Structures are given as structure tokens and as C-alpha cells.
Amino acid sequence: MASIGSLSFIVETTMENSVLLRSGNHRRPSFASLASQLRNFHDCGLNGSKFWCISPKVVSGEAFSGLSSNCEKMINGCGRVHPWRSKHLKATGKDSVEGKDGDESEDALQATIEKSKKVLAMQRDLLQQSREVRAGTEGVVLARIKKREQLGSVNMIAERKKLVSSIKNSIINTEEDLVSYNEKDNSLPNTDIVSTGGDHTDGDYTSRNLSDSYGHSTADQISETLPIVVSGGFDEGEKDTETNLPFEKVSTDAYPPKKFKETSLGQVSSDTMPSFLLRPSERFSLKDDKLEELTEQDGNGEEIVLNEDVKPPPLAGANVMNIILVAAECAPWSKTGGLGDVAGALPKALARRGHRVMVVAPRYGNYAEPQETGVRKRYKVDGQDVEVTYFQTYIDGVDFVFIDSHMFRHMENNIYGGNRVDILKRMVLFCKAAIEVPWYVPCGGTCYGDGNLVFIANDWHTALLPVFLKAYYHDNGLMKYTRCILVIHNIAHQGRGPVDDFLYVDLPQHYIDIFKLCDPVGGEHFNIFAAGLKMADRVVTVSHGYAWELKTSEGGWGLDGIINENNWKLKGIVNGIDTKEWSPQFDFHLTSDGYTNYSLETLQIGKPQCKAALQKELGLPVRENVPLIGFIGRLDHQKGVDLIAEAIPWMVDQDVQLVMLGTGRPDLEQLLRQFESQHRDKVRGWVGFSVKVAHRITAGADILLMPSRFEPCGLNQLYAMSYGTVPVVHAVGGLRDTVHPFDPFNESGLGWTFDKAETNRLIHALGNCLLTYREYRNSWEGIQRRGMMQDLSWDNAAQNYEEVLVTAKYQW
Numbered sequence: 001m002a003s004i005g006s007l008s009f010i011v012e013t014t015m016e017n018s019v020l021l022r023s024g025n026h027r028r029p030s031f032a033s034l035a036s037q038l039r040n041f042h043d044c045g046l047n048g049s050k051f052w053c054i055s056p057k058v059v060s061g062e063a064f065s066g067l068s069s070n071c072e073k074m075i076n077g078c079g080r081v082h083p084w085r086s087k088h089l090k091a092t093g094k095d096s097v098e099g100k101d102g103d104e105s106e107d108a109l110q111a112t113i114e115k116s117k118k119v120l121a122m123q124r125d126l127l128q129q130s131r132e133v134r135a136g137t138e139g140v141v142l143a144r145i146k147k148r149e150q151l152g153s154v155n156m157i158a159e160r161k162k163l164v165s166s167i168k169n170s171i172i173n174t175e176e177d178l179v180s181y182n183e184k185d186n187s188l189p190n191t192d193i194v195s196t197g198g199d200h201t202d203g204d205y206t207s208r209n210l211s212d213s214y215g216h217s218t219a220d221q222i223s224e225t226l227p228i229v230v231s232g233g234f235d236e237g238e239k240d241t242e243t244n245l246p247f248e249k250v251s252t253d254a255y256p257p258k259k260f261k262e263t264s265l266g267q268v269s270s271d272t273m274p275s276f277l278l279r280p281s282e283r284f285s286l287k288d289d290k291l292e293e294l295t296e297q298d299g300n301g302e303e304i305v306l307n308e309d310v311k312p313p314p315l316a317g318a319n320v321m322n323i324i325l326v327a328a329e330c331a332p333w334s335k336t337g338g339l340g341d342v343a344g345a346l347p348k349a350l351a352r353r354g355h356r357v358m359v360v361a362p363r364y365g366n367y368a369e370p371q372e373t374g375v376r377k378r379y380k381v382d383g384q385d386v387e388v389t390y391f392q393t394y395i396d397g398v399d400f401v402f403i404d405s406h407m408f409r410h411m412e413n414n415i416y417g418g419n420r421v422d423i424l425k426r427m428v429l430f431c432k433a434a435i436e437v438p439w440y441v442p443c444g445g446t447c448y449g450d451g452n453l454v455f456i457a458n459d460w461h462t463a464l465l466p467v468f469l470k471a472y473y474h475d476n477g478l479m480k481y482t483r484c485i486l487v488i489h490n491i492a493h494q495g496r497g498p499v500d501d502f503l504y505v506d507l508p509q510h511y512i513d514i515f516k517l518c519d520p521v522g523g524e525h526f527n528i529f530a531a532g533l534k535m536a537d538r539v540v541t542v543s544h545g546y547a548w549e550l551k552t553s554e555g556g557w558g559l560d561g562i563i564n565e566n567n568w569k570l571k572g573i574v575n576g577i578d579t580k581e582w583s584p585q586f587d588f589h590l591t592s593d594g595y596t597n598y599s600l601e602t603l604q605i606g607k608p609q610c611k612a613a614l615q616k617e618l619g620l621p622v623r624e625n626v627p628l629i630g631f632i633g634r635l636d637h638q639k640g641v642d643l644i645a646e647a648i649p650w651m652v653d654q655d656v657q658l659v660m661l662g663t664g665r666p667d668l669e670q671l672l673r674q675f676e677s678q679h680r681d682k683v684r685g686w687v688g689f690s691v692k693v694a695h696r697i698t699a700g701a702d703i704l705l706m707p708s709r710f711e712p713c714g715l716n717q718l719y720a721m722s723y724g725t726v727p728v729v730h731a732v733g734g735l736r737d738t739v740h741p742f743d744p745f746n747e748s749g750l751g752w753t754f755d756k757a758e759t760n761r762l763i764h765a766l767g768n769c770l771l772t773y774r775e776y777r778n779s780w781e782g783i784q785r786r787g788m789m790q791d792l793s794w795d796n797a798a799q800n801y802e803e804v805l806v807t808a809k810y811q812w
């Protein structure tokens, strides 16, 4: 059995703050004291959920196996592992170096902690002041003006340096000890500390760690200090679990925004590591100290903060957390509509704020980027064991994990296809497998862990996730600090079925009530969205307008009662757009076939060129001054295609061109074909799903029509506005929130709206739009420009999501 001895821990809390926690170099530390110190940090508000062990020193010894295994467990939950750990925790089976006086070390530990706390507080103040200087000045000159105000900072810097260097000395001692230890014996056994795959179908997380790595003594020791919890897993393997994860509260992850380079020894190269993950000796070396770089002496010998090159702390500040967005589709790999766009873009914006972010989606096809992780698990679905494997890739700061199973394979064109029970079973499997990804799937070397974790579930497909989180885990003392928010993109699809469908979700009988709903549409039935809304810690929907509509009997689709009861946890956040994908300036789909990229500056040349290219591609007469109207969307009742159908006779009398792109209900697809065949010189009905054509219509059309009966947010009008294409929309949900009507008196507004989903209203709004297009070119251009000048990026939305996630995290 592996035996690792006395440990020196350097524990970091956040990027801004570091805390040194040492257990003593040559003594036998008690696990209880170490654990209680860690808890102290947590309890005293130092945000223990981000503890980061970066330098465990191995001195080994049978007697310390309890400590080491608990620390290992703690570290496992931390997320990425510092090279020190990979390297030295391999040093199992070494001779013990016996400790000296326990109390002495205990005191030293305490003293160091006190010092570290001071450093931490000072750093906070300094950073705050530094930020204020940056915000209020434009560089060095103005920073100098502030120097008087910074006198306090200068003193603090000096004070802090003293403390840091005393801590640093301790670290150097520690490291020297370690070097001499390694020199004594460098034949480290090759024991990997991170599970990087292999067949794990037999073991669950807890039992594997306890029995494989730690042995009985560990379990015994844990049981003395921590509650024993019975697992409620959902496959046979899970039932073995008899012990809670002992360090959930402290062993949570820090924030690794970059992929770490792994050396051949499996160590992490520090040049790719965020500064806060570096050892204090690297960060605080007096010559290379970041603070040294930050400061400069002025003529009076006073130090001021100057250096603008130093990376700012994460935007999320102390709120950095692990976030896993779980969705049935994720662009660009899978997409049937707006959900795919959101799943592909929101996580990147959250990552830009400094969070560690993952997306989990089913693997419907053979995607190029994600690589097999080697991790395999089995989950019960309708009484059968179904094996899943996990694929992973890291793009734009986000880990994308895809769950592979025969149930998902080759479904890319039929994501929600099959009968009701087929879809339900797929979603049961997906949610069961997704929820354990943070335990089993290493990303960049380590798993996310469940301590500082919030899931973002989306629509009914993943509404089982908050239910499973409670029933399988929270109810059994597992994942205690993990939270789940649920996002409503479209309440019209709810996962309804007969009450007997409860059998498929494989939950304890008493959970049946949360799924039961009785409404005029379905009578008493089984409703997955209903259960998810009740169990989620917070609920978000994709616009303020839709948040309001959901609470009405017209907009709630039978769930308005539940939504009203849970109003306290509902918030509307308007979607953003992925400006990398959807920007006329950089749009990849505008680089060929006569299209061109354009910007606000080149609008008057670029957009007409795209229009001509589109007319040509569609086989319509290439005429610059004919208004070209576009429609893009799923063909169903929601999108109001029938309203367009009724308006077609009027439209074709107007000397306009119309192009409609969509798939969906066969009768509506047929309608599109019919429009085209009846008005070949004016109308094109493109039945199919083509991202390229969607981009090109958005760029080439003058007007985008969205007569949706309801629209939770709507992305196409956002894309349109950023391409200088003017939206004409039914003022509902997110369309009302985002398209402010044109006001000719004030030359304000972004498009035209109509307030009832009726054909004559649509015609009235579109008529005014066409009049302005033809007669008031300056006004038209003003509308285009205002649309293009908006900041529609995901960054604002991400900040709002972060607030919700933080609230969920601290919610009990």
C-alpha cells in the first residue's frame, strides 16, 4: 500500500490571494489539525472552496497513510494538480523521516497561517487600489498623480514583502528538504495520481479512491472525523459506496483557465500556468516578484503601481467557480436551433470571466476535435446497463466533453427524433452520465470535482439533472456543495407523457409527485420540466419579457402555476451572440461566391455586394433597389410561418423579394415549396438546415421577418441587427426586449414591431418598413447603423449568469 508521510502544504485561495499552510517539515502532522486549519480558512471567509495544494512534500511513512490519503482526496477534488504533486505523490513506499516535536510545528504552522492571512488582506487592498488607479487614470502619468494617495499602499507593499519573504524562506527550507530527499532516492515508483481513463466500469469514485489508493486505515480515519454517508448511486457500482467524500468542502477546484502543457514526466510546465498557480517562490521571488514589476520608485523614493503588462485578476474575482453547462445540442457540433448556439457560446463568455467551464453534450457523430478519454462507465436505463465513453477537447478556454453511446450515435440529424419513450431514455442516460463527468472525466489532467461546482441545465431535455442531483446525490450526502440552475429556452416543449413514464427515470417512488401535473391540455400527466423547475436551485429564462410571459396562463403552457410558485428563483437574462461566429466583418461564409465581409465603415459597399451575391445564389433577379426580405427558423407554429403565408399575396404585389429558410413541420415545408413554385421570380423557399445559407441570408437581406407567436429570446433578430439587416418582429418575449421600434420623429429605434400575431398587423409594420426603405434612405441607414453599433456580445449576459450562479452556490 502506498504510504506517504508528512506533508507541507501551500494552499492558495484565489488568484489574488495566497495562503501558506504548512504542516511542518520533520514531524508527524495530525490529519485532524490540518483538516481543521483548512476548515478554519473556509469558515473565516477565505473562500476555502478554492484551496489549491501546490506543494505537498513527501517524507513518507506508514503511520501517515491516513493523512496522505485524505490529502490526496482533497487534492483530487481540487482540479488541476501542480507538478509538485504529480511528482512527489508518486513517491510512495519510501522510508519514513520521523518528525520532531509536534507542538512546535503546530505553532509554526499557526504563525505562518497568521502571516499568510495578513499578506492576503494586504494583497486585496493593494489590488483594489491598483484597480482604482487603472480605472481612474490613463496610464503612468495619471498614476503618478495618485501617488500621494498610494502612500498607504507603499507602506503596505514593504510590509507585505517582509511577510512574503519570511514565508518564502520557509518555502525554500521546505524545497531544500525536498531536494535533499530526492537526491537520496530518486527512484520514484510510477504511480499516477490522476485517473486518466481506463475501464472504470466496476468501481465508483468513492470506493475506488478509498480502497485502491488508501486502504482500510484511511476509511477508519475518515470515519472518526467525518460523517459516514450511504451512497444512492444508480448502478450496481454505486451501491458499494459507503463513505462520503470527506473533503467536499475544502477540496474544491481552483481556476485553470489555460490548458497546461504536460512534460514527458507528466508534470505541468509553469510557463503555461496562470500566475496564481505558480509556487510562491516563483511568484514572490524578490527580483522576479510580480509586485516588483508592478511597482516603481519615483523621485521621492515612493513606490507607485505602474506596470500595465501584469495580467489582471479574473473578472469574476473571488467568485471563480467550476461551471458545467449540459445541453442536448452544442454548436458547431450539433444544432437544431438557438439552444445549440447558446451552448456553444455562453460557456466561452463565462470562461473569459475566469471560471473553469465545461460543456457536456451527447456525441451524435464523429467529431473531429474531441479525443477519447478512455473513461468508460455504465448507467442503467430502463433496467439495462448502457455503456458510455467520454470524448473531450479544449477550445477557447472551455472543455467540451461529449458522451458517446450507441443511443446517441448517428442521431445528428434527428436529435429529438424517435418516439416519446426513445427520447426520454436518451435524456435519462444523458443526464445520468453528465452529472458524474466532474468525478470521472479528466480535463487538462484533472477532474473538476464537485465542491465548487454549478451545473447549468437547459430545457426539458436536461431538466432531470437537478432532480437526479437531489435524489441520487444530495439525499445521500454526496455532491453536497454542487448546485444546478435550469435555463428555460422554450417552455412549449416539456417532456410530457403518461404518469407511468416515471418508471423510466429510475427514482425512488416518493419522487413521483414532483413530476405529476394536471392541466387542461394533458389532464394528470408526467412532466419532466415541472420536476426540474421545482428541483433547480435557480431558474433563468432567456429574456425579461419571456420571464414575465411564463407566469401567464397564455405563456406558461401549463407550467405557469409552478413558475409563479418559484418566482423567487426566476430571472430573465437576454441571450448574447457569438461575435466570432456572427460578425459581418469576420464571417467565414462571406468570403466566397461573391460575398464579402463588411463593417460599419464599409456597410454601403459590402452589404449591397452580399445582397447581389445572395440574389445570384438563389437565382433571383439581381436588383439593388428591390427590398430583399428574409426568414430563417424552425418551421412550426411558434415561428408564425402561417402569418407569412397569409401575407404572401400582399407581399408579392409590393415588388419585393422573399427568401425563407427552414425545416420542421412537413406541412409548413410544403408551404415554402409552394410559395416558390407560385412566385418563382420573387420567392425562394429553401427547405433544409444550412448554417452557411443562414449566414448569407442574414448578410444579404435588407429585412428580417420574425412574426413568432412567442419568442423566448430569438437570436436571428440579434444576428440581423449586427449585420445591418432591419428586423420586423412580433413584439413578444425577447423580440420586444431587443427590437426597439423605429421612431421617425426622434430618429431612434432598431426596426419595426407589431403587437398582435395577426396578418394585418404584420402587413402594417412591414408596409411602414418598406416605405422607409424606399423613401427615407437616411433614416434607413440610421436604423442599420444603430443596430450594428450595439454591443450584443455574450459578455453582459455572462456577467448576469454569474450572479445567478453565485446565488445558487451559496443557497441552502
Ligand SMILES: Nc1ncnc2c1ncn2[C@@H]1O[C@H](COP(=O)(O)OP(=O)(O)O[C@H]2O[C@H](CO)[C@@H](O)[C@H](O)[C@H]2O)[C@@H](O)[C@H]1O
Binding pocket: 336, 337, 338, 339, 341, 342, 489, 490, 542, 575, 632, 633, 634, 661, 662, 663, 688, 689, 690, 691, 694, 711, 712, 713, 714, 715, 716, 734
Ligand atoms: N433551417 C435552418 N438552417 C440553418 N440555421 C437555422 C435554421 N433554422 C434555424 N436556424 C438557426 O437556429 C438558430 C435559431 O435560433 P432562435 O433563437 O431563433 O430559435 P429557437 O426557437 O430554435 O431557440 C429557442 O432557444 C433560443 C436560445 O435561447 C431562443 O433564442 C429562442 O427564442 C427559443 O425559441 C439560429 O442560429 C438560426 O440561424
